Amino acid sequence: MWYKGTYFFVLLGFLSFHQDSYGQNKQNELPRLGVRLNTVYDYWVFHNTINLNVNFGGHNLYIGPELVHIVMLPNKYDDVDNFRSRSTGLNFGYRYSSRDLVPKLKLFGQLNFSIFQMKIFENQMGPPSTQEKISVVVENTASFGVDYNIFNKIHLFSGLGFGSYDGFFLMITSFTPTFYVGIDCNW
Secondary structure, three states: OHHHHHHHHHHHHHHHHHHHHHHOOHHHOOOEEEEEEEEEEOOOEEEEEEEEEEEEOOEEEEEEEEEEEEOOOOOOOOOOOEEOOEEEEEEEEEEEEOOOOEOOEEEEEEEEEEEEEEEEEEEOOOOOOEEEEEEEEEEEEEEEEEEEEOOOOEEEEEEEEEEEOOOOOOOOOOOEEEEEEEEEEEO
């Protein structure tokens, strides 16, 4: 009689192992590459990025170049200073997506980092009348957004968040709102 109990537990263990090993959909767990086009508005800066991303499960890592359009100087600079309105930089980050809330619609949380140069021409009273300064700006934001799957591999997304320009992750000395929209293509 004891062999029936042993047989039952061995069969139950085999079926559990078999289901965990072979029964699940491994497509979401395998890394998939993709391309992301993104436009971000951060109070005084527009970012246009082209990122390569790696998706595995609900996780997404991305990195790529960005073109930065500086609209105005932040408060820590003088209003009379001139600046170069375009710059280039590097954009990278991490996104975690939820499961589908409704068919084709997901929520996500995102941590985004941008590093770019800002060239400022400071006006002075004495010679030289203008002094050029180059500073490296490190922007970091945390945000939440919505991802809509248009087709099988093409997604539209949008999000809102906040961040800072202080160089260390979310060290907020001044609150900087952020808004972004973009399109994702994953293979």
